[in-house]
Amino acid sequence: MTAPSVRRGPLLGGGLYPTWFLAPAFAILMVFFFLPTLFNFIYAFTNWSAFHDDIAGVGFANFESVLSNGSLVSSLRITIVYAVLVAILQNGMGLGLALLLERDTRLNRFARVVFFVPVLMSALAVGYIFQALLKPDGALNGLLHVSVPWLGSTTWTVVTVAFVNSWKWMGLAMVIFLAGLKTIPEDVLEAARLDGAGVWKTFTQVRFPLLAPAVTFNVATALLGSFNGFDTILATTGGGPAQTTEVLNIYIFKVYGNGLFAQATTMSLVLFLIVTILAFPVIGYLRKRERVLS
Template sequence: MSTIERTRAPRAPAGPAARTRRRAGTVNRRTYPAWFLLPAFAILLVFFFLPTLFNFIYAFTDWSGFKAAINPVGLDNFTELASNGSLFRALRITLLYAVLVAIFQNVFGFGLAVLLERDTLLNRIARVFLLIPVLMSALAVGYIFQALLKPEGSLNQLIGGVLGHPFDYAWLGDTTWTIVVVSVIHGWKWMGLSMLIYLAGLKTIPDDVIEAARIDGASRWYAFWRVRAPLLAPAVTFNVATALLGSMNGFDIVQATTGGGPARTTEILNIFIFRTFGQGLFAQATTMSLMLFLLVALLAFPVIYLLRKREEIL
């Protein structure tokens, strides 16, 4: 027997706790929870990754509903869309729509979060009711507002009753302000989600910070805007990014309210893609879908980067 073997201390018998830990470790090693992710990955593969891949393929072909053969055409689809100005007009309207939705959704959500911050029974009931539009179908919301905003709709009748004379303004027929009205509708639908995020941010601010500001002589208004509001930077980042990127992929509310009118002033890119695909021009529609994908991707990274830098500064 070697010296090392003689001097090695005998191992103590394993107790019940040690045996239980070993059994738990064995069970953990023998279970494979990652397998449960396979259905989700399969759905993503079929309904997201493969269509995205085919977007990059069919955008460079002459695929259409008027012939069976599909031939490569290079960059002809891109040059054709760029030459007639339709693509850039739709992109400009989409960007304007996204910015307006982000403004309205965050202003509404932030204001509601401040008003309903106190945990009273009335505030809790109001929060629940304000979340109902988030759960509703966007198409249903669009059709409801289309009925309300007609010249003979309920809103004009209400305003006429207040003014004492008939009021028949075409809320969805003005080529200047209809994009703003539709953006307000979109922001109204999702303001409940923004309200929840801002409420969560307000609840996480320590009371000690507010008390220190009060002791230093800060008024309630000054303490809110100079102390509490900067601490909401992560909530602002999430809400602005989701509102911008989500509204750029918008379709249903605009389709239900205006269908892209009047005079195509609300024809965002997804409405344009829908019409082009309905005309049988599948390759052109796929090209525009690819442009929208690239636009969202190119906009997402700078927006999130700038908002993160803002968080660090604040």
């Protein structure tokens, strides 16, 4: 017996009717992403601020002012340091968890869920939790019976904040690395063991090179995500102490809060261009490494 055919009415657009289900998503993207991005390019060339009643074009004056601003250069340097630290810590912890929880046991499955929970949490919530834990009279110092200014050092606070952000996202890196480990053929590992390779040599010479696609994805997402870092830093330090954790987005937020809307818009456009310029060589290098190792 043949299955009854599905009738497609004229209101469904014939064979194209599934496309209509994408309309709400495209509408949201248009209103909250594409249009703001378009206006970002427009307002960067104006004098838009809380101190003007009208908006007029000023050409490249905002870019000249922004690029000559020493605070912006300092924030860019801090952003790069922060992004590199997050990429190293997040992927190091994620890979360690993936190797530790690789075996498909009931305990490991439960542990994977536990370590993935922070990924689903709000970044602001994570930041406020760690801010309470790491303050001078917080739980961590009380537990260790020490008095360490975890968020008060002008040298090490950026490392602490990078660790907090890495802790939040290491579950995602773990899942990607786990997926990569599961795709490694068992016969390749068996051949390495028969050749006398130990656990460490098998990992460095066989398993890690075959994880190249997972490394590319995790490093790229960690770097690009960290360049747009905001929530965790705002909740933990607010850019302090002494502006040592004031990444670009925090600095832009403060400039916007001072009513200099056009300058803040120009800075966000500069950040967008910097991320775009850095993304291509980083991703290109990682993809080239994939081809060499494959």
